[in-house]
Amino acid sequence: xxxxxxxxxxxxxxxxxxxxxxxxxxxxxxxxxxxxxxxxxxxxxxxxxxxxxxxxxxxxxxxxxxxxxxxxxxxxxxxxxxxxxxxxxxxxxxxxxxxxxxxxxxxxxxxxxxxxxxxxxxxxxxxxxxxxxxxxxxxxxxxxxxxxxxxxxxxxxxxxxxxxxxxxxxxxxxxxxxxxxxxxxxxxxxxxxxxxxxxxxxxxxxxxxxxxxxxxxxxxxxxxxxxxxxxxxxxxxxxxxxxxxxxxxxxxxxxxxxxxxxxxxxxxxxxxxxxxxxxxxxxxxxxxxxxxxxxxxxxxxxxxxxxxxxxxxxxxxxxxxxxxxxxxxxxxxxxxxxxxxxxxxxxxxxxxxxxxxxxxxxxxxxxxxxxxxxxxxxxxxxxxxxxxxxxxxxxxxxxxxxxxxxxxxxxxxxxxxxxxxxxxxx
Numbered sequence: 001x002x003x004x005x006x007x008x009x010x011x012x013x014x015x016x017x018x019x020x021x022x023x024x025x026x027x028x029x030x031x032x033x034x035x036x037x038x039x040x041x042x043x044x045x046x047x048x049x050x051x052x053x054x055x056x057x058x059x060x061x062x063x064x065x066x067x068x069x070x071x072x073x074x075x076x077x078x079x080x081x082x083x084x085x086x087x088x089x090x091x092x093x094x095x096x097x098x099x100x101x102x103x104x105x106x107x108x109x110x111x112x113x114x115x116x117x118x119x120x121x122x123x124x125x126x127x128x129x130x131x132x133x134x135x136x137x138x139x140x141x142x143x144x145x146x147x148x149x150x151x152x153x154x155x156x157x158x159x160x161x162x163x164x165x166x167x168x169x170x171x172x173x174x175x176x177x178x179x180x181x182x183x184x185x186x187x188x189x190x191x192x193x194x195x196x197x198x199x200x201x202x203x204x205x206x207x208x209x210x211x212x213x214x215x216x217x218x219x220x221x222x223x224x225x226x227x228x229x230x231x232x233x234x235x236x237x238x239x240x241x242x243x244x245x246x247x248x249x250x251x252x253x254x255x256x257x258x259x260x261x262x263x264x265x266x267x268x269x270x271x272x273x274x275x276x277x278x279x280x281x282x283x284x285x286x287x288x289x290x291x292x293x294x295x296x297x298x299x300x301x302x303x304x305x306x307x308x309x310x311x312x313x314x315x316x317x318x319x320x321x322x323x324x325x326x327x328x329x330x331x332x333x334x335x336x337x338x339x340x341x342x343x344x345x346x347x348x349x350x351x352x353x354x355x356x357x358x359x360x361x362x363x364x365x366x367x368x369x370x371x372x373x374x375x376x377x378x379x380x381x382x383x384x385x386x387x388x389x390x391x392x393x394x395x396x397x398x399x400x401x402x403x404x405x406x407x408x409x410x411x412x413x414x415x416x417x418x419x420x421x422x423x424x425x426x
Contacts, residue, residue, distance in 0.1 A: 001026045002334055005086060005094060007076050007268070008102035009036050009059050011316045012300035015323030016100050021066050023331055028094060030086070032075040034058055037125060038384055040316060041393070043165060045128040047172040048136065048180075048406040052125050054392040057385055076103070078271040081293045098295045098330045101268065101282075102323065105301035105314065108264035108279075115236040117416070119257040122165055131258060133411040135173060138256045139181060141419040142188050149253070150420065155193040156254040158241045160233055161261030162199035163206070164351040167216060169258050170197040171354035174223040179404040196226045196252060198243055200261070203229055205351055205359065207313070212359045215368040219357040233261070238417065255417060263314070265302045272296065277304040286341035288326050294333065297326040307344035316383075318344055352376045355401070 002025045006013045009031040017029055035056040044050040060071050075089040079101065085093040107121035120130050135157065142154035155177075159170040177193035184190070197204070197220065203213040204220065204227060217227050228245070235242035240253040265280035274290045275283045281304035284290060288297045288305060299305075299322035305312040312318050321344060329339040348362035350372070358372035367375075377397065384390050400406060 002097045003028070003095065004098045004100065004330060005030065005096040006100045006102065007031075007079075007086065008104060008300070009033075009071075010039070010102060010104050010300060010319060012104075012319035012323040012326075013100065013102035014062070015320040016102065016299070016327040017063060017066065017069060017323075019324045019327035020331070021068070023068065025068060025331075025334070027066075027069040028072060028096075029059070029063070029069055030072045030074055030076055030088075030094075031059060032073070033124075034060070034073050035125075036062055036385065038389075039123075040380060041384075042122055042125070042128050043168045043172065045125065045408065046122055046131040046135075046169065047176060048132055048409040049172065049400060050393060050396055051408045052128075054389055054396065055384070056125060057389065062385060076268060079268065079296075081272060081290075081296060084295070096295075098333070099297070100323070100326050100330070101272070101296065101298045101302060102300045102319070103266035103268045103302055105263040105265050106267075107259060108262040109259070110262060112236075115259065118238055119160065119236045119241075119259040121259040122169070123263075129413075131169075132408075133413065133415055134256050134417070135176070136409060136411050137415050137417075137419070139177075139185065139188070139190060139193075141255070141417075143185050144187075145420040147420075151188065152194075153240065153253040154255045155188065155190075156240075156252065157193065157195045157256045157258070158252055158254040159195065159197045159258045159260060160236075160241065161259065162197050162201075162204035162227070162229070163260060166197060166199070166258070166260035167204055167220065168352055169260060170195050170225045171220055171223050171352070171357065174220075174225050175354050175404075176406065178224055180406050180409075194226060195224065196228060196254070198231050198233060198241065198252075199227070199229045200232050201229065208349060208351070208359060208361060209366060212361060212366055212368060216351065216353055216359050219353040219359075219368070223354045223357070263301070269298070269302050272298070279304075287329050287339035288322060288342050289329070289339070297329065299323055299326050305342060305344075307342055310344075312342075312344045315349075317347055321345060350376045350379060 006029045038055040041055045078087040145151040174195045181190035231243040231245045233243045269282045282298040300319035301314040325342045352358040356370045358376045359368040360372040
């Protein structure tokens, strides 16, 4: 029986597996975690708006009824196309007839990997827990701090990168400071916290049209976010961020820095031995296979795919569509039929800024503010996996809307930053 291996259970890998559910093939799905993650709402976990089970579900549970599929929790360290095997982290090997690589992307610090420890990004649940711990403990440390300048540093949050993730994080952090935490501290006023969004280009949300970018900027400013565009980050350490702009070099004292400025493809693409683009993505053929190895398909954020002469964006709808196309093309090859080229159907772009604030672009239709926010809510609830997740999210969002409360404000584990020493005289 034909053996198909799928690497990664993100949007692309999961869609491919489901497309093959009724096929007479044997499937092995390999992922280094045991859960599928709904990444578009990951920032909500990082900002205590949702708990992890609301946006993540066990892979085995999702695919339990798919009897032609076996799930393995392991990390693939290499692919050897010539031998048609994948190598796991324990040194074992699995042979395949066809392979779908959907291992996604990771943070890119543009050659400054030392920044990772002081400016974590947001790609996994572990990242979300770390950012939640850092942001909430910053207020706790500020409450204990007696020196005004050090207290100000704890109450300053720097978000680097004004793409969708950066805009969402900045807007939500501002809401937490001004609404959620207001009145809960005695020595500080959380409303005095600064949220600074730093972007290298000349506007926020660069992929969006200029008018929607401007709408987003205005909504961010209204929430209290300081938007700094045209600024290139040159240094990050435990004390803050250094960046250059038209006015010269500046240093922002901040104890909490969020990295949302760049991503790069999974390093697994290098082991395929095929051309990569500047971001490390695999240059794929129109049918999503790789050169000289028609049995291997690359999809999602790892693929540098083109549709109708345009690069396919690294968004979840594209990954889902690639997953289905790759699965169908494998079945075409099994039956001795010609494969079909991938055609991306662009359903539009959405980004939320904060409470009742968002921007949306659906083809030629553009809108922002409250209507866009309601549409954003509907779309994300609709695409969540499982009735329980939808119910949990709707309940948490409704409660937060009317009360400004965030019920997931629980932090556990140590913080690697050094907090202030409490003055025994106070």
